[in-house]
Amino acid sequence: MKALEAVVEILKLEGVELLFGYPMNNLIEAAAVGGIRPIIARTEKSLINMADGYSRATNGRKIGVITVQAGPGIENAFGGIAQAFADGTPLLVLPGGGEMSKHGLGGEFDPMPSFRHITKWSARIPSPDRVPVMLRHAFAQLRSGRPGPVMLELPRDVAAIDLSGPLNYTPPAFVRSGGDPEPVRDAAKLLIGANRPVIHVGHGVLWSEATGELRELAELLDAPVVTTIAGKSAFPETHRLSAGAGGLSIAHAAAWALRDCDVVFGIGCSFAQGSFSPPIPPGKTVIHATNDPADLDRHVEADLAIVGDARIVLRQLIEAVHALLSSGHVRASRDAFHSAIEEARQKGVADRHDQNTASTLPINPYRVISEVMRAVNPDETIVTHDSGNPRDQVLPNWVSTSPRGYLGWGKSTQLGTGLGIIMGAKLAHPEKLCINFMGDLAFGTAAIELETAVRERIGTLTILLNNSVMGGYTAYMPTASSTYRSNRLSGDYTAVARGLGAHAERVEQPGDLAGAIARAIQATLGGRPALIEAITKEEPVFLRARDAVLGASH
Secondary structure (H helix, E strand, O other): OEHHHHHHHHHHHOOOOEEEEOOOOHHHHHHHHOOOEEEEOOOHHHHHHHHHHHHHHOOOOOOEEEEOOOOHHHHHOHHHHHHHHHHOOOEEEOOEEOOHHHOOOOOOOOOHHHHOOOOOEEEEOOOHHHHHHHHHHHHHHHOEOOOOOEEEEEEHHHHOOEOOOOOOOOOOOOEOOOOOHHHHHHHHHHHHHOOOEEEEEOOHHHHOOOHHHHHHHHHHHOOOEEEOOOOOOOOOOOOOOEEEEEOOEEOHHHHHHHHHOOEEEEEOOOOOOOOOOOOOOOOOEEEEEEOOHHHOOOOOOOOEEEEOOHHHHHHHHHHHHHHHHHOOOOOOOOHHHHHHHHHHHHHHHHHHHHHHOOOOOOEOHHHHHHHHHHHOOHHHEEEEEOOOHHHHHHOOOOOOOOOOOEEOOOOOOOOOHHHHHHHHHHHHOOOOEEEEEEEHHHHHHHOOHHHHHHHOOOOOEEEEEEOOEOOOOHHHOHHHHHHHOOOEOOOOHHHHHHHOOOEEEEEOOHHHHHHHHHHHHHHHHOOOOEEEEEEEOOOOOOOEHHHHHHOOOO
């Protein structure tokens, strides 16, 4: 058995059903011969975004596996892998490589130095007999600790050489560990005694499949829940304890909860304090539970730290809280806190009402979002967004009700990523309605992938919010915009989508949205991707998290 064939056999033993590939790489043909379906995209970046969405939608139970060409293929892959690394998505990247016998002599791109910065582990397979050993280590990395991409390069000469004996491979197990019992007990005491505790939920709760435990603890503590962009959908936003989500924009209730709380319990989160993370105000008592010790005291100083898997830690906390309550500890009343959060929630509803129901022209983008929400069953829908205003408008307003019903991303904010992510989600869950909101700037970076969706029969729905401008960017280039129109965009995107084989409609009147959405959804049921191009106004109006949480008025 040649090394290339051994790779395919191992992928099959690992349950891999899809290979996200871009020619040319001999692994594509070998995998197809072995019964693994290749998904061929039009660009490496979108291909990786698709694999990213596939891994996310399955909580890593099915890993997105990627193969690209040596040289230009892996060079073009950098952005997509960097995006996955930033958000902590497990991917297995198997690029081709130059001949091992000539390694170190130059002449071909060596990805190792660059990609070590955006992967959990990167290595080159030096000989056929190392294939099972190194792939087992790769899958062990994908199933333990903080998720992230892993890269293994297979040199072309190594791929063609036989193993010295029969293939011997056993898939590694998922490895998870709990937290130190002492800080867990201390955390339980703090949370019981706090007057205004908030549970701050990150992506790790979804990867750990800990949404049931999260709900149980929140109800036990009577504590409101705020999620990050990537953590959104870990807690049902129809639940009375949901305060909503925050990133660059934030739900009114989430802003109030973070600003007014006395204890913040972060679970499955890094507490990264970048532009797209909800800020943690100073003066709070912070409990930080993460599976990656590198997160601790990096941006937010923790009063208590717990290192462990989110699901196990939450179960430990539930048991610790029960034990304390049974021994006579009394949970503080949170009625006043909940009343204040509910008042903030209602203020948010009132503030957004006119935008959600606006009949003005061009169409208000919030009207588009609200029309889509009215048309779908959120329990049977997966939604994502793209960078910029669509992300900031959708995040605090879309009501997520089920785990992975919303795929939030954005520690790296590359335009066009959402289209690939939703295509991957649809491949993982063909029974779901899969929707991507994006702007016209983002559409220009990834539109060609509608042809991939048509060819591969990936029936996604893209809601294109076309305001003919680079929304939100004008303030950063005012002279360029006013003098040279550098912020302006143009194009007939409905015609582009139709030309690529998608169902497409252009909507200019708000009253026409409901009918167009219904027809588009119907088209997706037959495996045909659909696009609705809504002609909208520029509306960079949303509650900014840093202003709302750190001091500006609510």
